[in-house]
Amino acid sequence: MSGWGMAELEAGLAEADRVLAAMTGITFRTTSLCVHVLELEKVPGVAGESTRIRVAVYARLSGDRPGHACFLIEPATAERLADEMVGPGQPPALRESALSELCNVAGSAVLNSVSDAQGLSLIPSPPLMVQDMGGAVLQCVAAALATQPEVTVVQAVMDVGAESGPVYFLLLPEGPVSPAPDGRPPS
Amino acid sequence: MRPEVIPVKMGEIGFSRQGSLACYALGSCVVAILHDRGLGLGGVAHVVLPGAAPPEAPAPGRYAGQAIRRLIEGMVMRGAFLPRCRVYLVGGAQLLDIRYNGLSMGEQNIASARSMLKAHGVMQELREDVGGARGRTVCLEVATGQVTVGRAGQAPEVL
Numbered sequence: 001m002s003g004w005g006m007a008e009l010e011a012g013l014a015e016a017d018r019v020l021a022a023m024t025g026i027t028f029r030t031t032s033l034c035v036h037v038l039e040l041e042k043v044p045g046v047a048g049e050s051t052r053i054r055v056a057v058y059a060r061l062s063g064d065r066p067g068h069a070c071f072l073i074e075p076a077t078a079e080r081l082a083d084e085m086v087g088p089g090q091p092p093a094l095r096e097s098a099l100s101e102l103c104n105v106a107g108s109a110v111l112n113s114v115s116d117a118q119g120l121s122l123i124p125s126p127p128l129m130v131q132d133m134g135g136a137v138l139q140c141v142a143a144a145l146a147t148q149p150e151v152t153v154v155q156a157v158m159d160v161g162a163e164s165g166p167v168y169f170l171l172l173p174e175g176p177v178s179p180a181p182d183g184r185p186p187s
Numbered sequence: 188m189r190p191e192v193i194p195v196k197m198g199e200i201g202f203s204r205q206g207s208l209a210c211y212a213l214g215s216c217v218v219a220i221l222h223d224r225g226l227g228l229g230g231v232a233h234v235v236l237p238g239a240a241p242p243e244a245p246a247p248g249r250y251a252g253q254a255i256r257r258l259i260e261g262m263v264m265r266g267a268f269l270p271r272c273r274v275y276l277v278g279g280a281q282l283l284d285i286r287y288n289g290l291s292m293g294e295q296n297i298a299s300a301r302s303m304l305k306a307h308g309v310m311q312e313l314r315e316d317v318g319g320a321r322g323r324t325v326c327l328e329v330a331t332g333q334v335t336v337g338r339a340g341q342a343p344e345v346l
Binding site for chain 1: 197199211212213215216236244245280283284287292320321324337339340
């Protein structure tokens with residue numbers, strides 16, 4: 001596996017920002033994109049305090065770049081996004097479905113950008129949403145990668161509107177990915 | 188002064204005669220705990236994967252087979268009397284549909300840890316809080332042997 005092209009990821013995240021704003025009416029702005037090669041035990045802490053409760057939307061990736069993709073969202077931010085999409089007071093199942101779809105569309109924007117530019121097949125599983133300790137969700141993903149000596153984490157942080165907490169978008173590819181000397185993954 | 192809390196991370200084994208040993212935000216991982224109250228010694232193994240480590244494994248301590256053997260050996264080396272030890276298993280949840288060899292990672296970790304404890308004859312007074320679909324944080328207070336388990340949004344409960 002050669003890696004994820006940074007330029008394609010940046011383009012995909014910009015597109016994700018655009019479609020998320022169009023779906024919710026709230027401004028999304030990707031503020032950072034970086035690649036870490038980490039020891040396994042550091043993965044549960046990559047999105048802040050591991051015991052902090054988050055809404056997580058997870059998808060398994062198959063195809064030419066197998067791995068794992070995950071959005072981690074503050075519960076208050078998730079509530080706000082669901083309100084904007086389906087209105088307040090709607091049944092939890094409908095709100096969860098809307099939020100899953102939101103993350104599905106955003107994730108697809110990123111994956112499409114990479115797959116179109118590199119001619120790859122990237123197939124996400126249906127999104128799964130859980131609300132729990134963010135570190136516990138990431139620990140489950142890390143465990144799936146625990147036969148590797150190290151784990152590569154592609155991390156983007158999105159600012160949502162003016163007052164909401166950040167949204168973390170994480171890609172954890174299976175297999176080794178060597179970042180370039182400047183910290184960028186190879187294209 | 189507040190007693191020290193020693194975090195035991197994925198694939199690590201920790202021992203202490205004071206303070207607390209804690210594992211935060213457990214998902215599919217299983218934590219095996221041994222506590223010798225007579226000696227005031229606690230040991231914790233944070234298991235990531237079931238079974239025994241293959242020869243080429245980068246970190247054998249991540250596997251139940253090696254982790255629990257090292258936990259038991261470490262307790263004995265520090266003077267623990269195994270028949271006196273209380274034993275706990277915590278974790279093994281399935282938050283996501285992530286499988287290992289086609290089966291739930293959490294369930295396999297639980298089964299593997301139980302099997303290893305049984306193989307070493309330390310199943311006495313086994314107390315468990317395992318499975319389910321919620322993450323956990325577990326803490327052993329070494330002086331008392333009290334084990335508390337916390338879940339997202341809930342106060343910790345004594346096991």
